[in-house]
Amino acid sequence: MPIYEFRCTKCGHIREFIMTGSDREIDMKCEECGGDDLERVMSSVNYAMGSSGSSSGRDSSPSATTRTCAPGKSCTTLKLPGHTK
Incomplete structure (x- = not known):
């Protein structure tokens, strides 16, 4: 079952x-103020994969790159360690 997070645009409660x-x-509806104007937000996650060292010269640390994707909005790309095609 997926869990989604929403932020109230009136009071900011998630x-x-x-x-x-x-x-x-x-x-x-917002459980704090009762507002019904909600926007979906990206959920934060925790995970652990493999060892803390790098393997075969590949970087095994996660990284995030944030950029402006629209006026007043930002988009974040996550690079996770692991196998790539």
């Missing part, structure tokens, strides 16, 4: 919603 495959309706 709330998680669990989305199931059922037809059950979800009350998409």
Whole structure:
């Protein structure tokens, strides 16, 4: 079951919603102020992979690159260690 995070545009509170495959309706309102204008946000995650050293000369550390993708908006690209094609 995916978990999505939404930020209230009125007060800034972030709330998680669990989305199931059922037809059950979800009350998409801010639990702090009751606002119903929510925007989806990128969830932060924690993970651990392999050892802390580098293998075969490849960088095994995650990195993030942030850029401006629209006026007043930023986009972040995550580079995660592991196999690439």
